[in-house]
Amino acid sequence: MYLEHWKLNDFPFDNVPSSHFYYETDEHRTLCEDLYDAIIRRRGAIVFTGEIGCGKTTSTQRVLLDLPQERFDIALINYSSLSPIEMLFEISQQLGLGIVEKDKNILLTALREHLTKNAAEDRDTLICIDEAQSIPDITTLEELRLLLNFQLGDRFLVTLLLVGQPELQEKIAQIPQLQQRVALNLHVGKLGIQNTLNYVLHRLRVAGCERPILTKQAIMLIHQHTGGVPRRINHLMDRCLLVGQRNSSSLIDSKLVQATMQRYPG
Numbered sequence: 001m002y003l004e005h006w007k008l009n010d011f012p013f014d015n016v017p018s019s020h021f022y023y024e025t026d027e028h029r030t031l032c033e034d035l036y037d038a039i040i041r042r043r044g045a046i047v048f049t050g051e052i053g054c055g056k057t058t059s060t061q062r063v064l065l066d067l068p069q070e071r072f073d074i075a076l077i078n079y080s081s082l083s084p085i086e087m088l089f090e091i092s093q094q095l096g097l098g099i100v101e102k103d104k105n106i107l108l109t110a111l112r113e114h115l116t117k118n119a120a121e122d123r124d125t126l127i128c129i130d131e132a133q134s135i136p137d138i139t140t141l142e143e144l145r146l147l148l149n150f151q152l153g154d155r156f157l158v159t160l161l162l163v164g165q166p167e168l169q170e171k172i173a174q175i176p177q178l179q180q181r182v183a184l185n186l187h188v189g190k191l192g193i194q195n196t197l198n199y200v201l202h203r204l205r206v207a208g209c210e211r212p213i214l215t216k217q218a219i220m221l222i223h224q225h226t227g228g229v230p231r232r233i234n235h236l237m238d239r240c241l242l243v244g245q246r247n248s249s250s251l252i253d254s255k256l257v258q259a260t261m262q263r264y265p266g
Helices: 026-040 056-066 084-094 104-120 138-147 168-173 176-181 193-206 216-226 230-246 254-263
Strands: 045-050 072-077 124-129 159-164 182-188
Touching: 026 045, 026 056, 026 159, 026 182, 045 056, 045 168, 056 124, 056 159, 072 084, 084 104, 084 138, 104 124, 124 138, 138 159, 138 168, 138 176, 159 168, 168 176, 176 182, 193 216, 193 230, 216 230, 216 254, 230 254
Parallel strands: 045 159, 045 182, 072 124, 124 159
Antiparallel strands: none
């Protein structure tokens, strides 16, 4: 392990969502504010897209954690490769309905009663589907759309948040009725070179790094190789720290980055 070599307290570039290491750019801050606002205002359907590894899940989790717990009843679906019935059943399980039959009519009736009860108690119901581009059957999206028909006066009884890669938009476009119900489309992009630098330095600092260990040329090469995708930055920087420890390096420069890229391509 390289922690002692670099005088670090934690591994700074593990590829798991972590509020501890969360770095917020101006773009991420605005996206999170817009997402929070749309959920609080019960806007109906919200779509949040981004390339693989650009921080969709981390940003979404940050917003969900900020929501008032006493007000929100949340179903968070992380595995989206489900049939229509399986999706409705999983939502009912997440909301604690205790339904055992995978029967569409029973599930829909129970969901409507639960959503109405929440509304009567001034609670909001949020259904968040992560990796929604992986939904295999377009009819599953249609079933999710139909949940938006559950309304009380001018109020949606449920907010539907679909999080996924850009191709999610292509699937939604196949259902005009759903596309028309989308109140907000958000998209998170890749990091520019300055934010790549800030991102790397932030994570190193949080991990306990107390001295400069990166050259400007190294950062430029890291950004060029990773395209500013945080997940790819994490992978490359983790390998650089390991190679640096093995080589007894005191600095991560462009030569070390180049050597790491050759040893660990991809």
